[in-house]
Amino acid sequence: MNENTFQFSWFRQSAAGFDPLPLAQSLWRADQMHGVAVSGLLARALEHAVRDAGRTGLVPARYHVDLFRPARMDTTTATARIVREGPRLVLLDATVEQDGEVVARAGATFLAPSAAAPGEVWAAPGERPTPPPADLLPPAGEHHVPMFASAAPWSDDFGDHQNAGRHQTWQTAVTIVEGEECTPFQAVASIADATSMVTNWGSAGVEHINTDIDLALCRLPDSTRLGLRALDHVGADGIVVGTAEVFDSTGVVGTATVTALANTRRTVDLSAGVEPRGAV
Incomplete structure (x- = not known):
């Protein structure tokens, strides 16, 4: 099969579960999946459980992932169950397993939106982030190498951004399972693993490996x-x-x-412009 048929998906579904595709390989080790793929699969399981319960229109307001075992580049299963359901919320747990062993777990709270409260509340001052200029991006719907800005301006040249500046990234989410459409929740849940990149990438590279992901949302993103x-x-x-x-x-x-955790023995050095597949 032509590799181009799966170059923009993390997994291919099979009778045994989900088979990771080459794009899911971590930069830490060749036999290890990165957290973007694992988190995306957990988010898919949670979203499907909410959908199967008939609870449409909810916002995934809280999402927590524990990445406590390295997920290998092997067939993977993902399941989710509802723990508590009420008129305004659905609370769920999900797990990702390989060979009968849990390698990651997630918890999520989906909330029902309502009218905004009228009172005024303090918010952090200062400018808010914005996407890169449109002329640097491909048309909407097309995948692209993740863009970064730091002490250097927006670009997809990773060598430019190995510095101690404030990092930010702009990405188009990769489809979780081949042949399916990526949803905004799957997109934000998977890309959230790149928080480790933007907060831990410094002058010597990425010297820390994240053990979890915490995501809190007031609304879904407007796209992937x-x-x-x-x-x-x-x-x-x-x-x-x-x-x-x-x-x-x-x-x-x-x-x-x-x-x-500090992981200097396996520092990901991007000074030569090596392109991460989505995260480390």
Whole structure:
């Protein structure tokens, strides 16, 4: 089969589950999947469980992933179940398994939107992130190499962005399962793993590996094209916490946070412009 038929999907569905495609391979190790693919598969399972329960129109307001075992480039299964259901919320758990062993898990809360409260509340001052200039991007619907901005301006040349500046990225989500349409929730859940890139990429490369993903949304993104911009990076004794704003073409939709461990033995050095497949 021509490799071009699966170059923009993380998985191909089979009778046994989901088979990771070459694009899902991590830069940390050749036999390991990156968190973008794992998170996307978890989000798909959660979304399908909500749909099967007949609960349409809900917002996935909270999404948490624990990446506690390296997911291998092997056949994978993903399941989700409803833990609590009420008029205004659905609470769910999901797992990803390989060879009968859980390698990642997720929890999510889907909420019913309503009229906004009228009172005024403090919000952080300052300008909000915006996408790269339109002339740097392909037409909507076309996939492209992730764009980054840092101490250097927007570009898809990763060598330009190995610096200590404030990082942000703009990406078109890759389809989770070949032959299916990627949804906005699947898009934001998968791209949220790139929070580790924008908050942990510095002058020596990406020297930390994230163990989780936390995503909080006030609304769904307006499409499967969206961005992340670093808000903060704090650390002590090899443990760091990175937080990013999540934004689409019309504004900020929420925040994403990752907790990460120093991983200098396997630093991902992007100074030569090596292109990550979506995340490390």
